[in-house]
Amino acid sequence: MxxxxxxxxxxxxxxxxxxxxxxxxxxxxxxxxxxxxxxxxxxxxxxxxxxxxxxxxxxxxxxxxxxxxxxxxxxxxxxxxxxxxxxxxxxxxxxxxxxxxxxxIARTFQNIRLFSKMSVIDNVKVGMHMSVKENFLSSLSHGFGYSKAEKIANERALELLDFFSMADLAKAQAGSLPYGAQRRLEIIRALATNxxxxxxxxxxxxxxxxxxxxxxxxxxxxxxxxxxxxxxxxxxxxxxxxxxxxxxxxxxxxxxxxxxxxxxxxxxxxxxxxxxxxxxxxx
Amino acid sequence: MKNNVLKKLFSKNSITIYIVVAIYAIFSSLLYTDNLSRQLTNMLISVSCYIVLAVSLNLVVGFLGELSLGHACFMSVGLFTGCISSVLMSNVIPSVYIRLPIAMILGGLAAAAVGFVIGLPALRLKGDYLAIVTLACGEIVKNAITNINMTVESADFEFNGAIGLNTNKYGIYIKDVGELLPYAIVLVFVTIIVMMNISKSKAGRCIMAIRDNRIAAESIGINVTYYKLIVFVLAAFFAGMAGVLYGHGNSFAAASKFDYNMSIEILVIVVLGGMGSVRGSIIAAIILRALPEMLREFSDYRMLLYSVLLIVIMILNANPKFADLKGNLSIPKIISRLKNKDKTVKEAK
The missing domain is CATH 3.40.50.300 (P-loop containing nucleotide triphosphate hydrolases)
Known part of the structure; x- marks a missing residue:
């Protein structure tokens, strides 16, 4: 096709x-x-x-x-x-x-809408939630392929952050970032949804x-x-x-x-x- | 590698587990050597139930950020379903100790089903409106249970909702706290571990994303209704299990006890313990449940003192200086301070 x-x-x-x-x-x-x-x-x-x-x-x-x-x-x-x-x-x-x-279709917002109480890397990881292979049971028990899925998610999130040279900010709280970085993070999060x-x-x-x-x-x-x-x-x-x-x-x-x-x-x-x-x- | 293991051993969540292990170790060793006063013994099961209730409500209020005022009704549904099914099973399984875990799961499932039915329409609402609806649903469930009349002749069982359930009469009241405590400990640990696990998983991230910004969460493809419902059902499930435990630990259970006052009591524990903090919920549950008992000697002034203490705790909690003080006393801070001291000593040399 x-x-x-x-x-x-x-x-x-x-x-x-x-x-x-x-x-x-x-x-x-x-x-x-x-x-x-x-x-x-x-x-x-x-x-x-x-x-x-x-x-x-x-x-x-x-x-x-x-x-x-x-x-x-x-x-x-x-x-x-x-x-x-x-x-x-x-x-x-x-x-x-x-x-x-x-x-x-992914989007960003005119007035920034980050998950401000979560860490930068979690913001990206939540963006790619569709590609993280965890079911609800593995979320509860941290078994059934949880660690493998988390590892892959972490690596991909860091890769994405690194693409915008924000990898060193991964652990920071999203709401505490400077304005420009918040805008960038919002774009990264949108990209994470593939x-x-x-x-x-x-x-x-x-x-x-x-x-x-x-x-x-x-x-x-x-x-x-x-x-x-x-x-x-x-x-x-x-x-x-x-x-x-x-x-x-x-x-x-x-x-x-x-x-x-x-x-x-x-x-x-x-x-x-x-x-x-x-x-x-x-x- | 070694650093990672150390980090895991001293992470926030593991420390919470250590605290709970320590508390249970102390109390159960005192209990099994007959050194625990009767007053404290009687409290053990009820405090365990409240820990489960508070931690599960914290999932709704703290992690999902929705105010639910009907948590006691799930406990009541679980209690009556679990206890009645335990009585009805008595012909098949003679031992009450084997029936109890089965009853707990049945009670949990019944509460989860009620949670699902209430949550499906209610979770379309937001904020105050959801609170009002859950409050009303709690009262509806309470009244529905009060109006149940049930007779099972084959098991020689009669249940009148308006009067309540006499667990002692049907042989499912476990009088010896020492026999019931292991079930309570397992339930508390399962609840705590599940809640901690969920906060560090895909589902947890989606739930917190919905709390922080619903519109953005929708824009990145999160099914908001699905996750809200799952949280609600999961919290109801644990509340129901706690209810069954509570029923087996008391000689009598009446539906009228599980009204909105009790829901508010659980909410107070969650709010004072800190939204989204599992450890806070546990500590607050212990303190707030123990307080009225400790204040028993003031007899008439008991509830007055309790209210005053609640206000004092609230003022302290809202005070930034107190928060700083609390922060400085946290274990990671103490460790890092000790490390820094080491460094400065070495540098001085």
Missing amino acids: ENNNSSKLVPYPSNALVTERDLHKPPVLEVNHLGIDFGGLTAVDDFSIIIGRTEIAGLIGPNGAGKTTVFNLLTNVYKPTRGNILLNGYSTSGKTTAQVNRMG PSIVLLDEPAAGMNPSETAELMENIRRIRDTFNIAIMLIEHDMSLVMGICEGICVLNYGKIIAKGSPDEIKKNPTVIEAYLGKKKEAQD
């Missing part, structure tokens, strides 16, 4: 966020006409997007445009009123947030320029090492324009532009959404 697909060119529409290297592979995420109403208010409407297998995609827009709502819709925190989501070709409708994660796409909600919020540069480097490394897609919400334009291969601009819950960073920079509708109309500026 995989082989068949990879030999053929998957026909992508022109506005899909797929770079050349993914053109022969099926998309990781396909969203069709997604929408949600809160009471009478339409928060997101007609949101359609196709994301390639190893794409770094950006989701930008002015405050209140509905970016985080889109993330909440993708992870089924909110149930969409309209439209459907296909993850690796499978529909996520009717699934719980936990099930959607197991299908392959996703095919990671949604990062403002990963650079509150970071200084050098930390942001490091984060950009890390995001690229994640993509190259784990071969996964990344979708991020960010207000820091240097980061978005620097690493995103495809960008989707949202305003008032609707997509107003899609394309490469260069296209987005020149797009008059985007400029208008961010800066207002040209005529008004001249007056």
Whole structure:
């Protein structure tokens, strides 16, 4: 199946966020006409997007445009009123947030949500709980393959932490970490669930320029090492324009532009959404 | 390697086990040599039951972070199921000492089943609402048991819930504490070890993750309802087992005793012992159960003094200075201080 697909060119529409290297592979995420109403208010409407297998995609827009709502819709925190989501070709409708994660979407949060009273390594280990081969009986008795499963989990968690050079902090309490490290740990925890796409909600919020540069480097490394897609919400334009291969601009819950960073920079509708109309500026 | 073994021997959990072993060693040696006063002897079983209850409730309140106010009802379900099944089994298995462990498991399972039935709808609620529902469920179970009337003619057994169960009459009351104590010790150790194991396992991590941040736990694929339910059922199971032990250690058991007052009493032990701390629960259970007995000589002022002492303990517990003092007295701290002293002495030389 995989082989068949990879030999053929998957026909992508022109506005899909797929770079050349993914053109022969099926998309990781396909969203069709997604929408949600809160009471009478339409928060997101007609949101359609196709994301390639190893794409770094950006989701930008002015405050209140509905970016985080889109993330909440993708992870089924909110149930969409309209439209459907296909993850690796499978529909996520009717699934719980936990099930959607197991299908392959992991995310981070705008306001950090770590397990703050647990140690750093436990935060990572709890992230990979699906791959830890312990049943409830071995959890209770610490027998029946417990030590082997724990050893493998420990090694993998340390490997992941080491990837972000945080292995020396493994025993620290997650809540006591400095802000930047907490953000990194949240990304590690998301990666530990073995996703095919990671949604990062403002990963650079509150970071200084050098930390942001490091984060950009890390995001690229994640993509190259784990071969996964990344979708991020960010207000820091240097980061978005620097690493995103495809960008989707949202305003008032609707997509107003899609394309490469260069296209987005020149797009008059985007400029208008961010800066207002040209005529008004001249007056 | 050697360091690892040492670390394991002096880990927080092993020290808790040593403490419990030491306490039981002292008391049982005193008991079996007939040197223990009657007052203390009578307390041994009840304190053991309270340790099991507090440690199992700590799993719900401390590890899962959900407030449950119906723990006594699980104990009551276990007690009556276990004791009645023990009476009914008396034709098949004549010895009460063999029937007791079977009854304990049956009682535990019955309590777990009730826990499952209550937990399934109740655990969809959060915080205060869950507390209210568990409180109500506890009262419902209490009233349901009070209204049970049961006659088994073949075993010549009659049970009237409103009156209670006369364990002495049906020959399942084990009067000699020395004979009942081994069961209590085994139950306490099984409970403690299971609770400690679970906190260092996949299930424990998932449970604590739900406590720390439910939304994040869901986002990494943890089935929140499943783990909440498992914790609730497990805690009910141990409470039920403790109930059976309690029933066999008392000549009479009435359902009206297991009301919300008792649930609160267990909760007080958990809160004062420290949320999520197994050792704290054990120590608090011993102190808070022993206190009313010790205060017996003040007769009329007993409960007044008990309340005042509770308030004093609460104030002390909330005081950061006292926490520092307690922290400095912990065994790992003392060891590290001794090591540092060694170092400074060597450096001075």
